[in-house]
Amino acid sequence: MTLTLDTSALYAIINQGDPDHDRVRQARDAERGPYLVPAGILAEVTYMVESTLPLPALEGLLTDLETGAYALDCGERDFSRIRYLVKRYADLPLGFADGAVVACAERQGGRVATLDRRNFDVVARGEGSITVLPE
Numbered sequence: 001m002t003l004t005l006d007t008s009a010l011y012a013i014i015n016q017g018d019p020d021h022d023r024v025r026q027a028r029d030a031e032r033g034p035y036l037v038p039a040g041i042l043a044e045v046t047y048m049v050e051s052t053l054p055l056p057a058l059e060g061l062l063t064d065l066e067t068g069a070y071a072l073d074c075g076e077r078d079f080s081r082i083r084y085l086v087k088r089y090a091d092l093p094l095g096f097a098d099g100a101v102v103a104c105a106e107r108q109g110g111r112v113a114t115l116d117r118r119n120f121d122v123v124a125r126g127e128g129s130i131t132v133l134p135e
Contacts, residue, residue, distance in 0.1 A: 006114035040100025
């Protein structure tokens with residue numbers, strides 16, 4: 001099944017020193033893929049990688065995107081859905097990036113890998129359209 005990656009999950013996969021690295025990798029590997037990276041999280045995740053990890057980590061992410069290990073999902077038609085989600089969940093810190101992840105996942109089977117359970121669990125209950133991993 002398709003798995004949409006949130007910033008927190010993708011960063012944990014890239015960062016071998018992250019305490020959740022193994023747990024998130026196992027959740028990713030339990031899914032057959034493809035593994036989607038919404039374009040809306042690219043700036044966020046690359047900033048985190050660039051500012052905290054050595055250059056080979058960024059090179060690895062870019063290689064994975066280039067070779068298709070992770071598929072980039074641009075979500076050109078998701079803006080109205082993202083706008084709705086941001087407005088509906090204004091009481092959460094659910095911004096553009098999280099909205100892009102939810103919209104992408106909804107279109108692609110509903111499975112989201114994230115460590116941000118607080119926001120995504122609320123959306124999962126409210127919308128009924130996504131499943132949050134790892135459990």
